[in-house]
Amino acid sequence: MSKIYLSLGTNLGDKKSNLEYALHLLSEKVIILKKSSFYETEPVGFKDQPWFLNMVIEGETDLSSGDLLYFAKNIESKMKRVKTIVNGPRIIDIDILLYDDQEIETENLIIPHPRMQQRAFVMVPLYEIASDLIVSGKSIKEIMESFKGEKITRQS
Numbered sequence: 001m002s003k004i005y006l007s008l009g010t011n012l013g014d015k016k017s018n019l020e021y022a023l024h025l026l027s028e029k030v031i032i033l034k035k036s037s038f039y040e041t042e043p044v045g046f047k048d049q050p051w052f053l054n055m056v057i058e059g060e061t062d063l064s065s066g067d068l069l070y071f072a073k074n075i076e077s078k079m080k081r082v083k084t085i086v087n088g089p090r091i092i093d094i095d096i097l098l099y100d101d102q103e104i105e106t107e108n109l110i111i112p113h114p115r116m117q118q119r120a121f122v123m124v125p126l127y128e129i130a131s132d133l134i135v136s137g138k139s140i141k142e143i144m145e146s147f148k149g150e151k152i153t154r155q156s
């Protein structure tokens with residue numbers, strides 16, 4: 001079994017149901033150990049789009065990292081994610097943040113996720129469920145010190 005961290009995001013339709021359905025589909029091959037709260041987050045990158053609902057999970061899986069990516073992309077297709085513009089609106093986006101303590105760099109997969117450290121919508125929920133985690137040699141708290149006011153609210 002490998003320990004994994006995934007980030008989920010959605011900004012179209014019924015966002016809470018989208019996350020819940022994605023978790024249901026993930027649970028076919030991933031044992032979900034911890035779930036962060038849902039966070040309402042302002043769009044990063046392309047601004048003129050609805051706010052996102054984001055969360056992070058910790059899990060365990062027997063899938064290899066490549067098969068996990070394939071499985072996650074299949075869930076996105078099943079939920080009819082339509083590719084629009086880069087950083088644009090989406091029903092569901094599933095990113096692999098960490099896979100054990102491996103560093104992977106293939107054409108299709110980079111782990112740790114190359115943009116995770118710049119994103120409050122990833123690091124804040126990650127801190128909620130794994131405050132002691134070290135990412136590329138840094139504590140999450142240290143990484144979060146460089147954030148500059150990206151708006152993010154934990155849902156009650």
Ligand SMILES: Nc1ncnc2c1ncn2[C@@H]1O[C@H](COP(=O)(O)OP(=O)(O)OP(=O)(O)O)[C@@H](O)[C@H]1O
Pocket residue numbers: 069086087088093094095096097107108109110111112113114115
């Ligand atoms: N750690 C990773 N998790 C998910 N996808 C990855 C990862 N590393 C590389 N990729 C590749 O990135 C490609 C594009 O992913 P996706 O469409 O989710 O990007 P995006 O959501 O628009 O942007 P971002 O990757 O910045 O969140 C995927 O098809 C996948 O091959």
Ligand SMILES: Nc1nc2c(c(=O)[nH]1)N=C(CO)CN2
Pocket residue numbers: 008009010041042043044045046052054087088093121
């Ligand atoms: N707040 C927020 N912004 C984003 C998100 C996201 O999940 N949440 N995903 C992106 C591309 O993956 C680009 N911008």
